[in-house]
Amino acid sequence: MRNSSLLALLGLLSASALAAKLPKRGLAAVGSKDWPEDDAIWVGESSPISWYYNFYWNVSAVYASVPQDQVEYVPMLWGGGVNDTDFLSNITEMIKPSSGAGGRNITHVMGFNLPDQLFSDGGSEMKPADAAQSWVHNLLPLREKFGIKLGLPVVGDPRGGWVDPFLKNCSRLNDNKECKFDFVPLHAFGQFGVLQDRVGKFSSAFPGVPLWIVEYGYNDQNLATTQEYFNQSLTFLDDNKAVERYSWFGAFRSTVSNVGPNMAMLDPWGNLTDIGSWYLGGNATGKAAMPNDTPRTNACSAEHPCTDADKNAGTELSNGRSLGLWWSGAASCLLLLLL
Ligand SMILES: *[C@@H]1O[C@H](CO)[C@@H](O)[C@H](O)[C@H]1NC(C)=O
Ligand SMILES: *[C@@H]1O[C@H](CO)[C@@H](O)[C@H](O)[C@H]1NC(C)=O
Ligand SMILES: *[C@@H]1O[C@H](CO)[C@@H](O)[C@H](O)[C@H]1NC(C)=O
Ligand SMILES: *[C@@H]1O[C@H](CO)[C@@H](O)[C@H](O)[C@H]1NC(C)=O
Ligand SMILES: *[C@@H]1O[C@H](CO)[C@@H](O)[C@H](O)[C@H]1NC(C)=O
Ligand SMILES: *[C@@H]1O[C@H](CO)[C@@H](O)[C@H](O)[C@H]1NC(C)=O
Ligand SMILES: *[C@@H]1O[C@H](CO)[C@@H](O)[C@H](O)[C@H]1NC(C)=O
Ligand SMILES: CC(=O)N[C@H]1CO[C@H](CO)[C@@H](O)[C@@H]1O
Numbered sequence: 001m002r003n004s005s006l007l008a009l010l011g012l013l014s015a016s017a018l019a020a021k022l023p024k025r026g027l028a029a030v031g032s033k034d035w036p037e038d039d040a041i042w043v044g045e046s047s048p049i050s051w052y053y054n055f056y057w058n059v060s061a062v063y064a065s066v067p068q069d070q071v072e073y074v075p076m077l078w079g080g081g082v083n084d085t086d087f088l089s090n091i092t093e094m095i096k097p098s099s100g101a102g103g104r105n106i107t108h109v110m111g112f113n114l115p116d117q118l119f120s121d122g123g124s125e126m127k128p129a130d131a132a133q134s135w136v137h138n139l140l141p142l143r144e145k146f147g148i149k150l151g152l153p154v155v156g157d158p159r160g161g162w163v164d165p166f167l168k169n170c171s172r173l174n175d176n177k178e179c180k181f182d183f184v185p186l187h188a189f190g191q192f193g194v195l196q197d198r199v200g201k202f203s204s205a206f207p208g209v210p211l212w213i214v215e216y217g218y219n220d221q222n223l224a225t226t227q228e229y230f231n232q233s234l235t236f237l238d239d240n241k242a243v244e245r246y247s248w249f250g251a252f253r254s255t256v257s258n259v260g261p262n263m264a265m266l267d268p269w270g271n272l273t274d275i276g277s278w279y280l281g282g283n284a285t286g287k288a289a290m291p292n293d294t295p296r297t298n299a300c301s302a303e304h305p306c307t308d309a310d311k312n313a314g315t316e317l318s319n320g321r322s323l324g325l326w327w328s329g330a331a332s333c334l335l336l337l338l339l
Contacts, residue, residue: 021050021071024238025279026247028215029054029063035253036062038270041280042251043071048281051245053214055113057090059104068105074151076110079124081134088138095146106146110185110214111139112153116162128162132169135179149182151212158184158205183244185212189219189259192232203242210244213237217249220260223288227262230275248279254289261290 029052032038039062042049051072054060059073066073075094077087095103115131117123126134131153142148155162170179184206188198195216202211218229230248237246254261255268265276267287274284 022048027052028247082130110151128165129169136173151185152181183210185214188216213246215249217263
């Protein structure tokens with residue numbers, strides 16, 4: 001009797017453990033202007049998604065009521081801030097509202113998205129010296145005052161031409177003290193070997209510092225290849241001790257994807273694809289990203305709604321700058337080919 005109730009209890013515990021959040025698994029929330037209903041899919045109660053970022057300093061409106069301890073919001077200083085402290089003020093206000101209302105318990109913040117790349121390529125185009133100044137104005141105080149963990153700027157090359165001068169400039173502006181960071185976000189687009197290679201390179205460059213793979217996937221492949229990569233990469237990232245978090249790219253419909261339709265987690269009508277459902281801990285839905293591998297140009301119609309790729313709602317930030325999703329991937333791949 002005692003044994004069977006214990007077993008029942010264990011059964012309940014493991015069932016709730018299965019439905020629990022996966023601490024590594026997150027969301028690169030590009031958001032959908034055209035189909036805002038899509039955004040609710042990712043943070044439902046049974047979703048294992050435990051954190052998200054949106055390339056921006058403020059929560060996505062659609063997730064504003066989601067408590068921080070349910071799905072952690074990670075603000076990002078995408079770029080700029082060289083001569084101001086707006087980001088610092090905004091995050092401080094978010095944590096400790098001047099109204100005295102309950103704040104949001106921000107514990108991680110990411111700095112600069114691809115500062116080593118041009119605006120036209122989707123980067124935030126910052127000189128290491130400028131980025132260092134912005135870091136000291138806006139990010140360092142968050143670490144010192146609130147103990148917030150800071151992510152190194154997202155760059156193509158772990159050390160190379162950008163990070164080292166950035167860190168040197170930064171420490172010079174910080175009374176010659178080292179500018180500390182707590183995790184290293186990176187992108188990885190291309191075949192499985194690219195992911196392994198980038199995780200390997202970044203772990204060697206920053207030993208012991210947790211890695212976050214904040215945009216990744218095998219872009220522009222057929223469905224079978226994409227699904228095989230998806231499974232292989234999840235196993236790899238879940239098992240890899242250097243990897244603290246990851247977010248598959250991406251949370252959008254196949255018809256507006258800039259990385260090929262098959263990486264999309266939603267089909268042309270907003271239903272979860274197999275990959276989308278697997279990422280949320282569900283079973284295959286049998287819904288191909290692009291049914292019958294229909295070429296995307298033929299897939300746009302009243303029955304297969306899609307928007308012009310250039311007008312992809314997800315790639316527009318509220319400040320009007322393009323994220324250059326495709327380019328961030330292409331540039332990383334290109335960089336790897338060149339290295
Ligand atoms: C941040 O976003 C929330 C949710 O959309 C909004 O209510 C709030 O006004 C925004 N904060 C600022 C300072 O714009
Ligand atoms: C910051 O201010 C300096 C001095 O006024 C100016 O030269 C520089 O262009 C400014 N930098 C940015 C990125 O606005
Ligand atoms: C800070 O918040 C204001 C709105 O209150 C917004 O206009 C501005 O873009 C934000 N800037 C940064 C860098 O967070
Ligand atoms: C904020 O969140 C962190 C991490 O979950 C937790 O350790 C800490 O106690 C929280 N702080 C507050 C004030 O809730
Ligand atoms: C600071 O950054 C600039 C580029 O923005 C670079 O030319 C310079 O060498 C850096 N300084 C150090 C000490 O690395
Ligand atoms: C991927 O994993 C799912 C289970 O999560 C499985 O059903 C599917 O067959 C796998 N596909 C490939 C190509 O490995
Ligand atoms: C997945 O399918 C299995 C076998 O049909 C079923 O037992 C399980 O409940 C399903 N899981 C979800 C999350 O729907
Ligand atoms: C099976 C399934 O979920 N199908 C849905 C796909 O999306 C369309 C449009 O929202 C729905 O009408 C279907 O029910």
